[in-house]
Amino acid sequence: MQALVDLLLRHGVLLVFVVTLAARVGAPVPAAPLLVVAGGLAAGGRFSLAAAMAVAVAANVVGDALWFAGGRRHGHRVMRLLCRVSLSPDSCVRRSELLIGRWGGSSLIAAKFVPGVSLVAAPMAGALDMPWLTFLFFGVVSGAIWSAAYLLLGLAFSHEVQRVLDVMADAGTKALIALGVLLAALVARRWWRRRRMQRDMAMPRVGVAELRELLQAQEPPLVLDVRAGSSLAMDLRRIPGARHVELGAVAALRDELHPQRSIVVYCNCPNDVSAAQAARVLQDHGFTNVRPLAGGLEAWFADAPPAGVAAPTADGPAPAAH
Numbered sequence: 224m225q226a227l228v229d230l231l232l233r234h235g236v237l238l239v240f241v242v243t244l245a246a247r248v249g250a251p252v253p254a255a256p257l258l259v260v261a262g263g264l265a266a267g268g269r270f271s272l273a274a275a276m277a278v279a280v281a282a283n284v285v286g287d288a289l290w291f292a293g294g295r296r297h298g299h300r301v302m303r304l305l306c307r308v309s310l311s312p313d314s315c316v317r318r319s320e321l322l323i324g325r326w327g328g329s330s331l332i333a334a335k336f337v338p339g340v341s342l343v344a345a346p347m348a349g350a351l352d353m354p355w356l357t358f359l360f361f362g363v364v365s366g367a368i369w370s371a372a373y374l375l376l377g378l379a380f381s382h383e384v385q386r387v388l389d390v391m392a393d394a395g396t397k398a399l400i401a402l403g404v405l406l407a408a409l410v411a412r413r414w415w416r417r418r419r420m421q422r423d424m425a426m427p428r429v430g431v432a433e434l435r436e437l438l439q440a441q442e443p444p445l446v447l448d449v450r451a452g453s454s455l456a457m458d459l460r461r462i463p464g465a466r467h468v469e470l471g472a473v474a475a476l477r478d479e480l481h482p483q484r485s486i487v488v489y490c491n492c493p494n495d496v497s498a499a500q501a502a503r504v505l506q507d508h509g510f511t512n513v514r515p516l517a518g519g520l521e522a523w524f525a526d527a528p529p530a531g532v533a534a535p536t537a538d539g540p541a542p543a544a545h
Contacts, residue, residue: 239258243282294345331348332361345362444487449490483512486510
């Protein structure tokens with residue numbers, strides 16, 4: 224264990240940069256605790272506080288910029304990638320979207336300290352077309368605040384940090400095993416939360432082809448668009464005839480719709496999570512024929528009808544092509 228402490232002292236600046244960068248791109252590594260240790264060592268003159276601060280901010284900006292660029296280029300498809308490789312629940316995407324839509328660039332500061340949202344805030348800012356200069360400004364500010372918070376925490380509790388390092392050095396291999404068990408427990412907890420959310424969201428979906436057929440029936444289903452307002456402003460596409468309802472207002476539909484009304488809900492989020500949440504709310508209020516659209520808005524337009532054939536709408540059958 225002493226070798227690990229020596230490694231931190233000899234290559235601490237590089238280690239802080241690498242671990243912080245890895246955390247910003249989504250790896251489950253303990254960047255914040257490492258900064259606390261660096262702050263504790265800096266209090267004893269064994270580590271450069273300024274260097275740790277500089278490389279931590281740089282790693283934050285570089286890591287976030289990579290995801291931001293991906294969000295600007297690929298939009299919500301990057302969110303789907305994140306939810307495949309991340310152990311965070313998919314609902315973090317919507318929380319990030321609402322946060323950025325309401326507070327703009329300043330939301331990147333708050334997002335640094337919100338689990339789950341921290342990872343998706345940068346690509347969501349890119350998907351929402353935030354200007355590069357705005358992103359870089361708030362990226363530096365948020366990175367500096369986040370880095371300073373943990374470094375100052377280490378400075379404030381430097382004696383306790385040093386005591387913990389001494390205990391770990393004396394414990395040797397046992398300390399490494401304990402750290403490994405703790406990290407495994409954290410990963411397992413996040414995996415379990417994700418699995419629980421997936422079970423909660425498990426419900427029958429309606430496919431695009433089936434929905435197109437239903438919309439041509441004499442009594443087509445009501446199609447609900449539950450995307451956030453910020454997402455709607457960014458992507459003006461909509462399934463023809465769909466009605467936009469914010470997720471928080473879905474429950475109010477119980478006062479105006481018959482509980483047996485056929486309803487299809489869609490969003491533009493990973494794993495249809497917002498649509499599934501809206502469908503669950505409606506089911507809890509007695510609606511018996513409500514399903515999310517599998518793949519959401521992207522699936523609808525990916526399966527567009529051939530040129531010359533008009534798409535059906537929720538208001539009635541499509542006119543025949545001539």
